[in-house]
Amino acid sequence: MPSELPASALYSSPALGRLWKKVHQACSPFLHRPAVRRLYQRPTSVLRKTLAGPYSLIALGCAEGTKEALLLQGMPKPAFLLTADTNLSLARRAARHLPARKKAFRNIDLSRPFPAFQFPTATARIFTLFGVLPNLEPVPLLRRIARLMKSDDWLLFSANLAPGKSGFAGARKVLSQYNNLPTRRWLEASVRRYRPKLPPGGLEFGVHPDPREKTLARIEARWIAHPKTWIIFSSRRPTMAQVESWIRIAHLKKTARFLEPRGEEGLWLVGPAPSRSPPSHPD
Numbered sequence: 001m002p003s004e005l006p007a008s009a010l011y012s013s014p015a016l017g018r019l020w021k022k023v024h025q026a027c028s029p030f031l032h033r034p035a036v037r038r039l040y041q042r043p044t045s046v047l048r049k050t051l052a053g054p055y056s057l058i059a060l061g062c063a064e065g066t067k068e069a070l071l072l073q074g075m076p077k078p079a080f081l082l083t084a085d086t087n088l089s090l091a092r093r094a095a096r097h098l099p100a101r102k103k104a105f106r107n108i109d110l111s112r113p114f115p116a117f118q119f120p121t122a123t124a125r126i127f128t129l130f131g132v133l134p135n136l137e138p139v140p141l142l143r144r145i146a147r148l149m150k151s152d153d154w155l156l157f158s159a160n161l162a163p164g165k166s167g168f169a170g171a172r173k174v175l176s177q178y179n180n181l182p183t184r185r186w187l188e189a190s191v192r193r194y195r196p197k198l199p200p201g202g203l204e205f206g207v208h209p210d211p212r213e214k215t216l217a218r219i220e221a222r223w224i225a226h227p228k229t230w231i232i233f234s235s236r237r238p239t240m241a242q243v244e245s246w247i248r249i250a251h252l253k254k255t256a257r258f259l260e261p262r263g264e265e266g267l268w269l270v271g272p273a274p275s276r277s278p279p280s281h282p283d
């Protein structure tokens with residue numbers, strides 16, 4: 001099995017941050033396709049119908065909160081907003097820009113059991129989780145969130161999908177969104193900066209099985225330096241059916257699904273499953 005670089009290696013200097021931003025500006029479907037941006041406004045009609053009174057918004061892994069801002073355009077102002085990200089300055093910026101009666105921001109590591117800090121409990125809560133599942137283990141994370149949820153809470157999460165029924169064929173269709181010049185420049189700069197130094201080699205993009213879920217397609221950029229290989233970057237691309245199996249395994253219940261027209265990105269609105277059995281997993 002090839003060694004995997006930590007995701008932080010891709011953002012470990014201001015120069016790498018700038019190269020990532022160029023990738024985002026050149027390749028992000030959210031920036032280039034209005035249909036993808038509209039996706040984040042579509043859940044509002046269902047949410048408005050189901051929320052009986054004041055609510056709190058808890059934005060997990062929110063970065064600057066751009067997608068939450070689109071969602072909130074069609075919603076009454078939340079009574080309370082909590083923005084939470086591993087990058088505290090991003091969480092602070094999101095809290096500053098998003099509308100709410102009361103606000104807080106936190107540092108959170110979504111890859112670990114949640115700390116004991118209090119999520120607000122007085123109102124119904126909408127948890128958002130956008131753009132996070134490609135890079136964090138999906139089922140343990142969805143389970144952790146499911147355990148927090150009261151019966152009147154919602155989770156709205158996004159998934160970058162492999163369009164169609166076959167995950168591997170679908171992921172190959174979107175490979176050019178990764179295998180391009182700006183992405184190569186960013187990843188090659190990350191390899192040059194990484195310590196201990198990697199040997200001379202070349203970058204190869206491909207679709208591989210996720211090591212934890214063999215039927216799940218993962219786009220990977222690998223550094224090939226014979227005889228060794230390193231995984232520099234990876235992004236899960238589940239099918240819709242795979243996302244819905246994660247929902248069931250995590251003891252959640254689907255209320256609505258929204259897809260952008262090419263089927264490359266989807267949003268799921270889920271609540272806690274009515275008959276949750278006691279957790280059997282330590283996460």
Ligand SMILES: C[S@@+](CC[C@H](N)C(=O)[O-])C[C@H]1O[C@@H](n2cnc3c(N)ncnc32)[C@H](O)[C@@H]1O
Pocket residue numbers: 060061062063064065066067084085086087090108109110111129130131132136
């Ligand atoms: C791909 S960005 C998505 C940002 C934003 N939600 C969006 O969709 O545009 C992933 C975000 O998750 C945050 N993140 C990555 N790993 C995390 C972790 N372990 N815990 C909390 N946040 C994390 C990053 O700082 C970043 O803001």
